[in-house]
Amino acid sequence: MLNKNNSNVIENTHSQRPNNRIPIKQVDSPPSGKIHIREQKGYFQRIRTGMNSLLVALFFLLPFVSYQGRQAILFNISDQQFIFFGTTLWPQDFTILAWVLIAAAFLLFFATVFWGRVWCGYLCPQTAWTFMFVWVEEQIEGSRNKRIALDKAPMSLNKILKRTSKHLAWGAIALLTGCGFIAYFIPARALYLDIFTFDASFWISTWVWFFAICTYLNAGWMREQMCLHCCPYSRFQSVMFDANTKTVTYDATRGESRGPRKRKQETSLGDCVDCNLCVDVCPTGIDIRNGLQYECINCGACVDACNQTMAQFGYKPDLISYSSENELVDKAVPFYESYKFLGYGIAALIMLTVIGIDISNRSAIELNIIRDRQTLYRETLTDEVENSFTLKIRNKTQQARHYQIYVSGNSSYQLEGNTRLLINAGELLDYPVTVSADLNELESSRSEIIFTVSEQHSHNQVTQQSNFFSPL
Numbered sequence: 001m002l003n004k005n006n007s008n009v010i011e012n013t014h015s016q017r018p019n020n021r022i023p024i025k026q027v028d029s030p031p032s033g034k035i036h037i038r039e040q041k042g043y044f045q046r047i048r049t050g051m052n053s054l055l056v057a058l059f060f061l062l063p064f065v066s067y068q069g070r071q072a073i074l075f076n077i078s079d080q081q082f083i084f085f086g087t088t089l090w091p092q093d094f095t096i097l098a099w100v101l102i103a104a105a106f107l108l109f110f111a112t113v114f115w116g117r118v119w120c121g122y123l124c125p126q127t128a129w130t131f132m133f134v135w136v137e138e139q140i141e142g143s144r145n146k147r148i149a150l151d152k153a154p155m156s157l158n159k160i161l162k163r164t165s166k167h168l169a170w171g172a173i174a175l176l177t178g179c180g181f182i183a184y185f186i187p188a189r190a191l192y193l194d195i196f197t198f199d200a201s202f203w204i205s206t207w208v209w210f211f212a213i214c215t216y217l218n219a220g221w222m223r224e225q226m227c228l229h230c231c232p233y234s235r236f237q238s239v240m241f242d243a244n245t246k247t248v249t250y251d252a253t254r255g256e257s258r259g260p261r262k263r264k265q266e267t268s269l270g271d272c273v274d275c276n277l278c279v280d281v282c283p284t285g286i287d288i289r290n291g292l293q294y295e296c297i298n299c300g301a302c303v304d305a306c307n308q309t310m311a312q313f314g315y316k317p318d319l320i321s322y323s324s325e326n327e328l329v330d331k332a333v334p335f336y337e338s339y340k341f342l343g344y345g346i347a348a349l350i351m352l353t354v355i356g357i358d359i360s361n362r363s364a365i366e367l368n369i370i371r372d373r374q375t376l377y378r379e380t381l382t383d384e385v386e387n388s389f390t391l392k393i394r395n396k397t398q399q400a401r402h403y404q405i406y407v408s409g410n411s412s413y414q415l416e417g418n419t420r421l422l423i424n425a426g427e428l429l430d431y432p433v434t435v436s437a438d439l440n441e442l443e444s445s446r447s448e449i450i451f452t453v454s455e456q457h458s459h460n461q462v463t464q465q466s467n468f469f470s471p472l
Contacts, residue, residue, distance in 0.1 A: 042304025063188035103351035116247035121299035178212030278302035
């Protein structure tokens with residue numbers, strides 16, 4: 001048992017030890033209510049708007065692009081084929097799509113190591129459609145302050161008209177988006193006509209309205225909640241960062257201590273005038289001055305807002321900027337010295353090489369051989385043996401092609417019937433053939449036979465091995 005003196009000694013000893021606890025700073029979480037984004041113009045917003053506009057335009061226009069008389073990009077689920085500018089991929093070719101997705105992932109990681117979460121800010125469809133819906137909202141309900149006032153205002157005819165107009169506009173955009181998405185699976189020209197004349201089938205209409213409702217909810221209501229709570233990329237992006245990753249960063253050494261002041265006023269405060277514009281323009285409602293946060297989508301809106309304020313006060317720009325941790329302490333190193341940057345870059349190159357090899361080895365003809373399972377062989381009166389096969393030949397191109405069938409293995413193999421075929425674009429032809437051989441020239445009861453299907457006037461061909469049976 002400890003006496004009073006021992007207790008005092010222990011207390012004094014603890015009081016003399018250095019405090020090794022990590023200091024904790026209380027950071028306010030993003031607001032849980034609706035975030036009204038303040039419109040911001042500037043260099044990075046022009047880039048973002050241009051890239052978002054290009055993304056949206058390509059999304060809607062690509063299904064209307066024709067190539068060789070057909071829709072250039074079409075996922076034809078009913079026929080189980082993916083058409084991409086004259087190239088048709090079938091289910092057995094979908095390994096190419098898998099490689100493409102893997103390569104795209106490594107390219108995204110490669111860009112993330114250098115530029116941070118730049119995909120989210122400039123190319124993500126969620127960001128593009130969110131800003132589109134915010135723009136519609138601003139055109140109808142007014143600026144940020146007017147929208148906040150309208151939210152607080154009692155229900156009136158003016159408020160009902162504005163809200164109804166906004167949601168009708170959102171609904172129209174969402175419906176067009178649903179049509180635009182399904183147009184990659186159904187021929188676009190017929191789809192839009194059928195949807196807006198109410199002639200579409202039940203399932204087509206269901207899928208269009210399903211994606212329209214998802215767009216309306218995501219871009220109109222959820223917005224930043226998708227980035228904060230649903231998107232997995234925001235959760236694991238930090239593992240790809242290093243000290244050389246350029247992210248939207250607040251220079252606390254230069255900006256603190258922050259505080260308001262008049263223009264051209266001499267002050268001992270830092271350059272941050274605490275105008276809060278960086279928070280007002282943020283799509284996710286965070287304060288970048290609290291440090292790197294997973295909610296930041298690197299859209300650069302706060303950079304443009306801060307630079308605008310710095311210009312008004314005559315201060316240097318880039319208090320908030322795309323900077324790395326090393327740049328802030330003047331220890332920047334070349335990006336090519338980053339192991340993550342090199343690793344992801346090499347992995348992306350390997351994946352692109354694999355895609356190239358896979359595409360170069362891809363055949364435009366598919367051949368499967370099915371033997372007659374009822375009878376292994378038939379003997380004729382002329383001492384010949386016949387075997388029956390069914391050749392399943394698919395023309396994997398988008399044009400009709402002429403093909404020639406050959407057999408090899410034993411010199412006495414003979415194909416009975418027509419060996420020249422015309423197969424339409426994308427057609428899978430079941431073609432029965434009979435192969436005969438001289439019984440005296442066969443060496444065993446089971447011999448190897450090779451079928452070759454070759455496209456006429458081309459080097460494209462495919463071969464497959466089977467067995468020829470005889471009574472030996």
